[in-house]
Amino acid sequence: MISAFDVIGPAMVGPSSSHTAGACRIGLITHHLFASPPVRAEIGLHGSFAATGSGHATDRAIVAGLLGLAPDDARIKDSHALAESRGLRFTITAVDLGDEAHPNSARVAAESAGGESHVLEAASTGGGMIEVRSVDGYATSFGGRSETLLLWHADTPGFLAKVTTLLACAEANIATIRTSRHGRGADAFSVIEVDQPLPEDCLSVMSRMSAVRALRHFPRLP
Amino acid sequence: MNYETAAQLLELCRKRGLTISEVALQREAAEQDAAPELLLDRMKTHYRTMKESIRRGLEIDTSSPSGLSGGDAKKLWDYAHSGRPLMGPALTRTIAYGFAVLEHNAQFGRIVATPTAGSAGIVPACLLSLEENEGLDEDGAARALFTAAGIGIVIGKNACFSGARGGCQAEVGSASCMAAAAIVEALGGRPEQACEAAAFALMNTLGLVCDPVGGYVEVPCVSRNGMFAVHSFLAATMALAGTRCIIPLDEVILAMRDIGRRMPRALKETSEAGLATTPSGLKFKPGPPSESR
Numbered sequence: 431m432i433s434a435f436d437v438i439g440p441a442m443v444g445p446s447s448s449h450t451a452g453a454c455r456i457g458l459i460t461h462h463l464f465a466s467p468p469v470r471a472e473i474g475l476h477g478s479f480a481a482t483g484s485g486h487a488t489d490r491a492i493v494a495g496l497l498g499l500a501p502d503d504a505r506i507k508d509s510h511a512l513a514e515s516r517g518l519r520f521t522i523t524a525v526d527l528g529d530e531a532h533p534n535s536a537r538v539a540a541e542s543a544g545g546e547s548h549v550l551e552a553a554s555t556g557g558g559m560i561e562v563r564s565v566d567g568y569a570t571s572f573g574g575r576s577e578t579l580l581l582w583h584a585d586t587p588g589f590l591a592k593v594t595t596l597l598a599c600a601e602a603n604i605a606t607i608r609t610s611r612h613g614r615g616a617d618a619f620s621v622i623e624v625d626q627p628l629p630e631d632c633l634s635v636m637s638r639m640s641a642v643r644a645l646r647h648f649p650r651l652p
Numbered sequence: 653m654n655y656e657t658a659a660q661l662l663e664l665c666r667k668r669g670l671t672i673s674e675v676a677l678q679r680e681a682a683e684q685d686a687a688p689e690l691l692l693d694r695m696k697t698h699y700r701t702m703k704e705s706i707r708r709g710l711e712i713d714t715s716s717p718s719g720l721s722g723g724d725a726k727k728l729w730d731y732a733h734s735g736r737p738l739m740g741p742a743l744t745r746t747i748a749y750g751f752a753v754l755e756h757n758a759q760f761g762r763i764v765a766t767p768t769a770g771s772a773g774i775v776p777a778c779l780l781s782l783e784e785n786e787g788l789d790e791d792g793a794a795r796a797l798f799t800a801a802g803i804g805i806v807i808g809k810n811a812c813f814s815g816a817r818g819g820c821q822a823e824v825g826s827a828s829c830m831a832a833a834a835i836v837e838a839l840g841g842r843p844e845q846a847c848e849a850a851a852f853a854l855m856n857t858l859g860l861v862c863d864p865v866g867g868y869v870e871v872p873c874v875s876r877n878g879m880f881a882v883h884s885f886l887a888a889t890m891a892l893a894g895t896r897c898i899i900p901l902d903e904v905i906l907a908m909r910d911i912g913r914r915m916p917r918a919l920k921e922t923s924e925a926g927l928a929t930t931p932s933g934l935k936f937k938p939g940p941p942s943e944s945r
Contacts, residue, residue: 432809434677434801434804435801437767438797438800439766441697442763444869445870446768447765448815448816482864482921484938485864533817555814556814556817557768557813
């Protein structure tokens, strides 16, 4: 579903919607995967991101996103210095994610001080819109255009039924839901996009479910 | 209230006696479960950001970090007020506005991606021109932005806005297409005329490649935003005059997608060909990304 505000917007710091705003949002989603901010990141730029990324400030924008800055934050251009002051160490290299990858793609592997680590692959699909293609090796598809709930969980019978019941009790309308797993009965990853912000008590109950390894949620990306 | 194609959009307009702008606004209100007034206010905020980016761009008298742009919007503004500008003061100012947004953008300024940053000057330049010369007020500008969005949604669903995927036609072509429709509706034209204007604008940008010098969103992007703002007025003029556009907008959009797919990768935002690899262009080529802190 493309919104009128996907076409007209976002308000953003230049110079490129896909290479700057989209890159910032990729960093921002990575930021949201963590309970506490990442302190180390390996940023891989693919295709046009690698070829023209420095001129478009892709390198600064992804780092800005990792720090939690929005695409219209004037500090994007100074994000590398800001990263240093906030204790985020990073590397940026050109990578090849294969022929199937969108020309504006990035792979971000990051780690927090507490040892939490995640790997995310995402594409910047134009006009600042993004699509996350995988998280921690799980194939997925979401773009941060709705309130988003991320669940790392055991693949157990009835898991989604319990989750959706909780969401129904909170009167949250589900827009999309997608689960992928490494194998039957193994670990799984679910992304649920909902229409309204989720109440804290609903999230709190969900996070205490025995199958849930980790739960993160974030509002529609700025 | 949802639609996938321009034909479906026009059908909705006809059935309900609405403009493209109104359909886009009602669709958004339903989808976001928000009051139309609130959404119009959000668009007004975008319009103010657009005008601010024009104002700031017209003040630029220094070079961008790459050295590729800066100060030309101001020159065009001065020329517009020089007494006898070749195309008249109004259109010359429109060119200046398109330049201004992109010059501001190149200096890490705040802009509104419309639909992208590299094409962010076209719609604002056209709307400010209408405000100055046709009495368009802020509410009218917000509604015109919904017309632009209404057409943009069709492009987004059937093609794309990404220069890396579709070349410049997907960015500047889309912006010019959206602006042409917005101009027509802002001047009281019918939805069908707006779609004709959009089709004229887009069909005459087909094949436009994305070969930015040094990979920066500056050459040819800055001048292209100025020039294609005028292109939108040309397309609107043709539609308002009743000129016949043989290929309907939906088919032009699919042609754009087809051309984008066939366009070589070297001409899609990789700066591996075209202007980027001319002797003068190569002087601005930066090194590969490699940074560590």
